[in-house]
Amino acid sequence: MALALAGMAAAAYVVVGHELNSTLDLSLRRQATRIARQFPAEPSVAAISGPCRYLAAPSCVQVVGADGGIRSEHLPDQSLPVNAETRAVAAGSADAFFTDFSLDGYPMRMYTVQLEPGSAVQVAQRADTVDTGRRRVGLALLAAAVAGLLLAALLGTVLARRALAPVGALTDAAERVARTRDPKHHIAVSGSDELARLAVSVNTMLDELDAALTAERESRAAQQRLVADASHELRTPLTALRTNIDLLRRAERMPAGDLAETVAALRVQSEELSGLVTDLIDLARADDPDAVRENLEDLRLDLLTADCLAVTRRHWPAVGFEADLHPVTIQGVPARLARAITNLLDNAAKFSPPDGLVRVVVADRALSVRDSGPGIPAADLPHIFDRFYRSQSARATPGHGLGLAIVAQVAALHRATPEVESTSGGTCFTLTFPEGCAASGKVDAETVVRSGGLILGG
Structure with a gap:
């Protein structure tokens, strides 16, 4: 200038x-x-x-x-x-x-x-x-030039401050985030120039950072709860296991009947402990949604449910199963979904009487499992999917309170909605998958359970 x-x-x-x-x-x-x-x-x-x-x-x-x-x-x-x-x-x-x-x-x-x-x-x-x-013109030009320089400097300073105000706001926001470690401070956006676009981009970045930090905090809190709950739940079976091992140290002085009973108890306790550890591992792995999304594949929900039914029938031969399976194709991880379906079936069979009936329906992007048990008290329904939660009536049955928690977590990873309805005549659990991830198709000849309400008894 x-x-x-x-x-x-x-x-x-x-x-x-x-x-x-x-x-x-x-x-x-x-x-x-x-x-x-x-x-x-x-x-x-x-x-x-x-x-x-x-x-x-x-x-x-x-x-x-x-x-x-x-x-x-x-x-x-x-x-x-x-x-x-x-x-x-x-x-x-x-x-x-x-x-x-x-x-x-x-x-x-x-x-x-x-x-x-x-x-x-x-x-x-x-x-x-x-x-x-x-000479007079030279002096006038010199005075005008000096005045012009001063005016240009003043206007340049004002315009530069106004033009760089968004940059100052960006700097202030970055300093606030660095100082408070809180990315909720946004930048006021005005205009549509490049600096305004930069401010919008920084606000978007701060939103993403806030979401990531929130997810990290929630994940850390969930892990801490899992560790605390797992420590509490592992204490009882480990104590029982230690007690029975101490009894086996005196096996030579134990009657044969007591020895066999102790060995059988050890086997049951080790199986329960193994199941608890497996459930904990599944819950920990399911906390990483990216690991699941990377392995999503097209699968037939009706065929997967039929396979799980076949396994559950062998575990609960005294309970009858009625299946109405319509062809539905979704995207998911077969192993994770199979675990959730098996947990629902085992839970329904566990609370059904020996001559009871479990009804399974797959249709319209949804899987529902209804038992014929006594039902769940209304006060327990809001907590039914919490980890390690067991209602008063369920504490007398085997389990650790992780089966339905795994169901809820697998449903969340597949963007499905878990629901429960309970009456005195039974409880119905439903997994509804979102629009766009399911499509109808033809059932092939190898379907284990065909639609039409075929009853499989044990």
């Missing part, structure tokens, strides 16, 4: 100086023309009775012959300079010309032109007016 203003001021100074010189030269030409017109009729106009009498001071006039002699009256101490070029103009062998000289210490500008054959007229005028004008 300073260089531009300096360049403009210098150019203006040169142009103004040139215009002032041109104006002075034009004035001298006009005066010479005026004398040339009046001199033939009135030769006395060239007579000078005083300094620069012919024209108003500070102009001076002088008529010179071809021999260099001065033909007009003049003051000796104020004669205009005459040289060979002046004589040549008077003789008509040279063109008119301008020259600069000094007279009595004053700068002068003189114009020499032929007056008539054999004579020339010299018209001179003080040139310090041009220098004075140029």
Whole structure:
């Protein structure tokens, strides 16, 4: 900006100086023309009775012959300079010309032109007016340039602050996040320029960071709860296992019946402990949703349910199963879904009486399992999917309170909705899969359980 203003001021100074010189030269030409017109009729106009009498001071006039002699009256101490070029103009062998000289210490500008054959007229005028004008213009331009620089600096500062305000907001937001470790501080967005787009991008980044931190906190809290609950649940079976092992140390003094009973108890306790550890591992693995989404594949929910039914029938031969399976294709992880379905079937069989019936339906993107048990108290329903939660009536049955928690977690990883309805005549668990992840298809010939309500009894 300073260089531009300096360049403009210098150019203006040169142009103004040139215009002032041109104006002075034009004035001298006009005066010479005026004398040339009046001199033939009135030769006395060239007579000078005083300094620069012919024209108003500070102009001076002088008529010179071809021999260099001065033909007009003049003051000796104020004669205009005459040289060979002046004589040549008077003789008509040279063109008119301008020259600069000094007279009595004053700068002068003189114009020499032929007056008539054999004579020339010299018209001179003080040139310090041009220098004075140029000097005044230079001072004015300098003042204008300084004022322009100050104004430009002021406007530049204001505009820069206004333009960089979003950058300052970005910096403040980054410093707040770094200081408070809280990405909830957003940046006010105004306009639609690049800085506004940058602010929107930073706000989006802060939202993503906040979501990631929230998910991390929730995951850490869930892991801490899992560890605490697991420690509590493992204490009882480990204590029982340690007690039975201590009894086996005195096996040689135990009756054969007591020894066999202790060994059987150890086997049951080890199986329960193994099942508990397996459930804990499944819950820990399910806390990583990305690991599940990477392995999603198309699968037939009806066929997977049929396979799980076949396994459950062998575990619960005294319970009957009624299956109404319609062909439904979804995206999921077969092993995880099979575990959730098996948990629902085992839970229904466990709470059904020996002659009870478990009804299983797959249709319209949903899987429902209904038992014929006593039902779940209304106070327990809100907590039925919590980890290690067991209602008062369920504490007398085998289990650790993780089966339905695994069902809920697998459902969440597959974006399915778990629901439960319970009455005094039984409880119904339903997994509903979202739109877009399920599609109907034909049931192939190898379907274990066909639709139509076929009852499989044990």
